[in-house]
Amino acid sequence: MNGNPSCDVMVIGSGLAGLESARCLGLQDFKVIVIDKEKDLKSMFRRLNLLYPEGMPNSHTIDPLIDAVLELDNVEIRAGVTIEKVSGKLGDYKITIKKDNQTEQINTKAIIVATGLISYDIEKVTAYGYGRYENVLTPIEFEEQISRGEIDSDSLKNVVIIHCAGSRDENFLPYCSRVCCFIGLKQAKLIKDMNPDCNVYSCYMDIRVYGKFESLYKTLRDVHNVTFIKGRPSKVEQIDGKLFVITEDITLGEKIKIPADYVIVNHGYTGDEETLKKLRIPLDSSEKGAFPTTYIHASLSVDSNPRGIYICGGAAYPKNVAETIADARSAAMGVMNSLKNTEMKTPVAEINSDICAELQCKLCLSVCPYGAIYEEDEEIKVDESMCMGCGICTATCAAGANSLPGWSDKDMFELIDKQVKENDVVAFLCKWCAYPAAKPLVEEGLEGVNFFEIPCTGRISGSLLLHTFDKNPKGVLVAGCYPDSCHYVKGNFHARRRIFLTRKLLEQFGIPPDKLRLEWGCNYETKRMKKILTDMKGGR
Incomplete structure (x- = not known):
């Protein structure tokens, strides 16, 4: 790796979570570098004398952990180090660190963030x-x-x-x-x-x-x-x-x-906003000083792509000692799995840099719930390990520079042109709730209804809806998860706003705005889904 120092995993933070995750990885023969901004091994837990409710001294717990890590030849601890810059992706991260006014680049395949809790001022x-x-x-x-x-x-x-x-x-x-x-x-x-x-x-x-x-x-x-x-x-x-x-x-x-x-x-x-910002991981923006729960919950989903960055212990959210140790071990296991199984589980958004450079709207940077889209060297890029394939960014891009394989505008337009006939009802259904509810109707072959399974209602754009209405359908249904239940955090709220704006356009074109319908539902509501579609067909 360009002659720079390298490791399999870099652990940021030498507290309880950082040392335990490093110990677990070290025992499995991974080369680990642990860095900490403190000049000695001194985390919040080591500043405490006794752990309650039992009143157990640190000599029973934390001190043996430090000794166990120091005995591992493949785990290196660097104190008094700060992070200057992070770039790259799973399998090829480049981290610039600084110590005593000297900078150095370290290459690593994965990162564990274990910086602990930040005390509120x-x-x-x-x-x-x-x-x-x-x-x-x-x-x-x-x-x-x-x-x-x-x-x-x-x-x-x-x-x-x-x-x-x-x-x-x-x-x-x-x-x-x-x-x-x-x-x-x-x-x-x-x-x-x-x-x-x-x-x-x-x-x-x-x-x-x-x-x-x-x-x-x-x-x-x-x-x-x-x-x-x-x-x-x-x-x-x-x-x-x-x-x-x-x-x-x-x-x-x-x-x-x-x-x-x-x-x-x-x-x-609070969460460690300074470190997470350098890693391009967003904190929940709705609350001052919140934690990166959206990123963490996404990484727990079975459809999550292999992650290059794991967050554990208090850096994830406040935990007691036992929970911190368990979380550290979980992060170590997650890193092992990611390095072993690098195949993408879900489609990843793609950016046409030529088109994007012409417009430079950068709207996609603000809509991604997971921080997967970022700007580097004046170019918009996608972190494959963080992308969940929701398509929210694709629907946001008016220039067509952003596309989601399988659900790009071109793919969707071709499907609509091929399947939709005049006076049909068109149903765009999210794959997590609405489509499972409609699946018996799909298998039954409900006449006059065209079903389209989409990753999220957040993938629906105004241009896609207008293209659909160009076929003169009897009605268009967009159905997704109930509010605050979206698999992709806020995709259904993006859909609601776009449908509101599209209805305004339809009215200007002389098309009754109520022909565009938005519904929330759950995967077991088949009867309700059938009633909605029957009503739209005119069979009340």
């Missing part, structure tokens, strides 16, 4: 005084100070834990980060272990725990007498050097003022 929530008051700490800071002996058990008289600090708040993080309640309960247990007489107050909106963590919550409440106060604190103030938390108590129906030696602001977490 709680200083933005100014009402809680973080960054202004010395004893207002994050959970990690509080636990680090305890492990370093900077907080003495005798100094713990009154401690307030603020759950959902900045989370589930449209002004900051609008979502729940899933693991914060576990972390808050852990802090409460840690404090009570150190000083059973300490008054611990947990201010919460909802306690969202499951499994064995539910028993931890009940133990803290019923055995250790932790006071749980339902209500979101309005502010933290310091009077004469003493901290006070002002909060509502919904149960009592009044505002209370709690004195505190320490306040722990239990904040939420």
